[in-house]
Amino acid sequence: xxAKGPDLVIGxxxxxxxxxxxxxxxxxxxxxxxxxxxxxxxxxxALDPVAERREKVGSERAPATMVERMGAMVDSLLEEGGVxxxxxxxxxxxxxxxxGQSGIVAQSPHLGWRNVSLGEMMRTRLGPLxxxxxxxxxxxITWGEFVLGAGRDVPDVLxxxxxxxxxxxxxxxxxxxxxxTGCAVEIGHTKVVFDDSARPCAxxxxxxxxxxxxxxxxxxxxxxxxxxxxxxxxxxxxxSPEAVNPGHLDAAAAEGDEYALNLWQEIGPLxxxxxxxxxxxxxxxxxxxxxxxxxxTPVLRxxxxxxxxxxxxxxxxxDLAVENADLGDDAGLVGSALLxxxx
Amino acid sequence: xxAKGPDLVIGxxxxxxxxxxxxxxxxxxxxxxxxxxxxxxxxxxALDPVAERREKVGSERAPATMVERMGAMVDSLLEEGGVxxxxxxxxxxxxxxxxGQSGIVAQSPHLGWRNVSLGEMMRTRLGPLxxxxxxxxxxxITWGEFVLGAGRDVPDVLxxxxxxxxxxxxxxxxxxxxxxTGCAVEIGHTKVVFDDSARPCAxxxxxxxxxxxxxxxxxxxxxxxxxxxxxxxxxxxxxSPEAVNPGHLDAAAAEGDEYALNLWQEIGPLxxxxxxxxxxxxxxxxxxxxxxxxxxTPVLRxxxxxxxxxxxxxxxxxDLAVENADLGDDAGLVGSALLxxxx
Numbered sequence: 001x002x003a004k005g006p007d008l009v010i011g012x013x014x015x016x017x018x019x020x021x022x023x024x025x026x027x028x029x030x031x032x033x034x035x036x037x038x039x040x041x042x043x044x045x046a047l048d049p050v051a052e053r054r055e056k057v058g059s060e061r062a063p064a065t066m067v068e069r070m071g072a073m074v075d076s077l078l079e080e081g082g083v084x085x086x087x088x089x090x091x092x093x094x095x096x097x098x099x100g101q102s103g104i105v106a107q108s109p110h111l112g113w114r115n116v117s118l119g120e121m122m123r124t125r126l127g128p129l130x131x132x133x134x135x136x137x138x139x140x141i142t143w144g145e146f147v148l149g150a151g152r153d154v155p156d157v158l159x160x161x162x163x164x165x166x167x168x169x170x171x172x173x174x175x176x177x178x179x180x181t182g183c184a185v186e187i188g189h190t191k192v193v194f195d196d197s198a199r200p201c202a203x204x205x206x207x208x209x210x211x212x213x214x215x216x217x218x219x220x221x222x223x224x225x226x227x228x229x230x231x232x233x234x235x236x237x238x239x240s241p242e243a244v245n246p247g248h249l250d251a252a253a254a255e256g257d258e259y260a261l262n263l264w265q266e267i268g269p270l271x272x273x274x275x276x277x278x279x280x281x282x283x284x285x286x287x288x289x290x291x292x293x294x295x296x297t298p299v300l301r302x303x304x305x306x307x308x309x310x311x312x313x314x315x316x317x318x319d320l321a322v323e324n325a326d327l328g329d330d331a332g333l334v335g336s337a338l339l340x341x342x343x
Numbered sequence: 344x345x346a347k348g349p350d351l352v353i354g355x356x357x358x359x360x361x362x363x364x365x366x367x368x369x370x371x372x373x374x375x376x377x378x379x380x381x382x383x384x385x386x387x388x389a390l391d392p393v394a395e396r397r398e399k400v401g402s403e404r405a406p407a408t409m410v411e412r413m414g415a416m417v418d419s420l421l422e423e424g425g426v427x428x429x430x431x432x433x434x435x436x437x438x439x440x441x442x443g444q445s446g447i448v449a450q451s452p453h454l455g456w457r458n459v460s461l462g463e464m465m466r467t468r469l470g471p472l473x474x475x476x477x478x479x480x481x482x483x484i485t486w487g488e489f490v491l492g493a494g495r496d497v498p499d500v501l502x503x504x505x506x507x508x509x510x511x512x513x514x515x516x517x518x519x520x521x522x523x524t525g526c527a528v529e530i531g532h533t534k535v536v537f538d539d540s541a542r543p544c545a546x547x548x549x550x551x552x553x554x555x556x557x558x559x560x561x562x563x564x565x566x567x568x569x570x571x572x573x574x575x576x577x578x579x580x581x582x583s584p585e586a587v588n589p590g591h592l593d594a595a596a597a598e599g600d601e602y603a604l605n606l607w608q609e610i611g612p613l614x615x616x617x618x619x620x621x622x623x624x625x626x627x628x629x630x631x632x633x634x635x636x637x638x639x640t641p642v643l644r645x646x647x648x649x650x651x652x653x654x655x656x657x658x659x660x661x662d663l664a665v666e667n668a669d670l671g672d673d674a675g676l677v678g679s680a681l682l683x684x685x686x
Contacts, residue, residue: 097658107658156523168624172520172527179515179626180499181662189656190620192537194612203657269537277533281511281624283522313532314546315440315450319524 008050008088010077011337012070013137015095016110019057019069022049022333023077023088027148028341034152047148047327047334051080063116071125087129091340092122093140093332098182103134106182133340136182137332141325142169143176143342144335145288149326154285158278159325160187161291162271165202166210170282176339187278188214192270209274212267213300215293219245222263232259247296254299268303275304276311283316290325351393351431353420354680355413356480358438359453362400362412365392365676366420366431370491371684377495390491390670390677394423406459414468430472434683435465436483436675441525446477449525476683479525480675484668485512486519486685487678488631492669497628501621502668503530504634505614508545509553513625519682530621531557535613552617555610556643558636562588565606575602590639597642611646618647619654626659633668 007028013020026046033043053073057066070092078084096108103119105111119134126132135143142159151157157171166188170177177184188210189203198207199217211217226232226241234252238244253260279287294301305322312320327334350371356363369389376386396416400409413435421427439451446462448454462477469475478486485502494500500514509531513520520527531553532546541550542560554560569575569584577595581587596603622630637644648665655663670677 154523170624172515172522173518175516175518177515177625179659180497180628181626181658183656183658184515184624184626186623186626186656186659190623191616191654194535194616194650194654205654205657207654273534273537277620278624280529280533281513281527281621282520283524283527283529285523307537311534311537311548311550313526313529314548315524315526316522316529 006083006086008081008083008086009337009341010074010088010090011140011333011335011340012073012090012092013140013332013336014066014070014092014111015057015137015332017057019055019066019073020333021053021070021073021077022330022337023051023081024334024337025050025081027334027337031147031338031341034148039148039152043148047330049330049333051077053077057111061111063113063118063121066111067118067121067125070122074126074130087127087131089131089133089337089340090122090126091133091135091140091336091338092118093135093137093336093339094118095137098134098136098178100182103132105134131340133336133342135176135336135339136169137336138167138185139169139176139178140335140339141290141327141331142171142288142335143339144327144331145290145325146171146176147338148334149331150288150323151286156282156284157286157288158185158282158284159288159290160275160278161325162213162215162289162294163291164216165214166291168278170284172282185278187274190274190277192274209270213271213293215246218267218293222246222249226259230259233257234260245296246293246300250297250299264300264303268300269307271300272304272307272309273311276308279308279320280313280316285319285321287320287322288325289322290331295324349426349429351424351426351429352680352684353417353431353433354483354676354678354683355416355433355435356483356675356679357409357413357435357454358400358480358675360400362398362409362416363676364396364413364416364420365673365680366394366424367677367680368393368424370677370680374490374681374684377491382491382495386491390673392673392676394420396420400454404454406456406461406464409454410461410464410468413465417469417473430470430474432474432476432680432683433465433469434476434478434483434679434681435461436478436480436679436682437461438480441477441479441521443525446475448477474683476679476685478519478679478682479512480679481510481528482512482519482521483678483682484633484670484674485514485631485678486682487670487674488633488668489514489519490681491677492674493631493666494629499625499627500629500631501528501625501627502631502633503618503621504668505556505558505632505637506634507559508557509634511621513627515625528621530617533617533620535617552613556614556636558589558634561610561636565589565592569602573602576600577603588639589636589643593640593642607643607646611643612650614643615647615650615652616654619651622651622663623656623659628662628664630663630665631668632665633674638667 030046
């Protein structure tokens with residue numbers, strides 16, 4: 001069976017917590033149509049997987065184990081799709097830093113991997129007739145939004161996701177930006193505080209925007225301050241200081257809570273300036289914002305946007321639109337699948 | 344005569360002060376060789392123009408006037424090169440913001456132009472048989488360094504020039520980055536100070552790194568502070584406060600002058616962090632530094648590099664080399680010419 005015939009493709013999203021896989025039908029045709037026309041019902045249908053799997057990564061995450069599990073997931077998706085043994089393209093989006101285009105994972109702190117030849121191992125497992133692409137997960141998401149999501153009608157896209165950490169991806173004149181060592185657009189590690197007060201970041205350096213606005217660092221800081229005596233309505237909303245998350249803080253800020261507002265007024269502009277500087281450098285037509293923190297913190301988002309608008313180089317603002325990510329939780333699956341279809 | 348036969352090409356560098364033009368021979372062959380081998384004597388010879396012109400832009404700088412003057416310069420270069428009437432490719436690098444790929448100058452504050460169809464006007468003047476490319480001048484310089492200069496052996500290059508202002512260009516995986524509205528990599532207008540102390544920039548916003556380290560702003564500030572009573576050995580070196588330039592300040596800093604050292608300690612790290620954040624985003628293999636200020640301020644450069652090294656995202660530092668621009672004052676001519684030869 002030809003891979004191009006039935007327009008089937010598999011996307012796999014391998015994160016630190018979950019491993020997901022999906023079989024899509026019609027994605028190639030949808031991508032071709034989306035380049036020129038608005039999405040119609042056929043294109044929206046193509047975004048719904050024909051078959052889908054989700055499992056916890058768990059503690060057994062050695063490369064050989066994960067390769068076998070991903071291989072079994074591919075087999076099972078093809079089986080459910082009624083195309084057992086078909087050589088459909090497979091795209092893997094993975095939380096890690098890739099080196100080159102052959103699927104070498106230079107490092108993945110989430111998976112505990114270093115220098116893993118994932119592409120080669122997967123090719124051995126799947127057989128040489130499955131076209132295979134391995135890509136950083138945020139790059140895959142960005143590519144998905146570029147082809148079929150919030151950036152489908154423009155050539156230059158910058159996508160930034162604020163979740164546990166802060167990640168980003170860029171498409172420049174229709175091409176995914178990877179960088180010299182495969183770690184481009186690490187906007188979370190651009191520095192926004194340079195003085196002695198700069199907060200330490202998980203990367204080992206200080207003053208990164210992730211250390212202020214990344215969900216994990218933000219939550220840890222707020223919980224510590226609230227447990228240490230700071231007063232905020234967020235504690236009442238959450239139940240206890242230890243349960244406070246960014247969404248609770250945003251709800252408190254929306255009600256005028258002083259602690260939450262002060263925090264948002266401190267960190268919102270830091271995110272806004274980091275975004276503005278990246279826009280000044282990449283000059284995208286579309287800035288796409290997403291991620292689990294930003295989707296639950298509309299007040300924080302407003303502070304960031306306000307700072308963004310007064311910090312972008314004016315000529316880069318002329319054709320810029322800021323939009324929310326469009327593909328939601330499936331962006332990684334769709335994007336990985338689309339990368340496997342890309343020429 | 345075929346344009347490809349004799350490997351001739353013309354580069355024009357149109358700035359706010361000077362207009363330069365040069366006829367090159369052998370640049371296409373040199374570029375092809377440089378992609379795989381070190382530069383030999385033939386390649387270095389190709390960088391020396393066969394014929395060259397330079398004139399002041401002067402006050403008569405209306406588009407029609409400049410088109411006629413550039414056309415006459417092309418004619419004269421071909422005449423001197425012994426190939427009158429030959430349809431050699433012409434590349435124009437211009438201090439301004441381009442829109443799209445057809446040579447529309449959206450704006451050039453230096454020339455006082457807005458929405459000028461320079462490409463169309465030049466094609467009319469030269470005739471349709473001259474291949475023609477119009478590009479932003481810093482992009483042209485960056486392309487020159489990428490093909491035949493300090494970035495010739497790597498795919499991802501970021502070039503930053505600190506002169507009167509601060510400009511930048513990027514080549515990502517072998518392609519010049521232009522951006523959605525043709526104003527990518529305006530690193531001079533990334534923000535490095537966000538508080539109320541932020542210095543105003545010529546762009547109309549505040550806190551841009553150019554407002555601190557750009558030669559014009561830096562010189563104005565130092566002259567004002569020294570005329571206002573600040574004491575520095577730079578005044579003795581320069582002769583008077585009104586004559587002080589960044590080179591004098593650097594010479595004073597090298598001798599331990601307190602005023603100059605304090606200034607360099609303030610602004611060097613701002614440049615370093617702006618560079619580091621851009622490296623974290625573009626992840627180049629090569630950061631190329633040039634421009635009239637940096638070439639005369641080795642002490643300031645050291646402060647910037649020291650800050651850069653502790654602010655870059657570590658994975659982006661793995662394969663990064665920082666080098667000085669290689670093509671000197673001719674980079675704009677060479678780069679424009681090379682762009683006219685690019686496929």
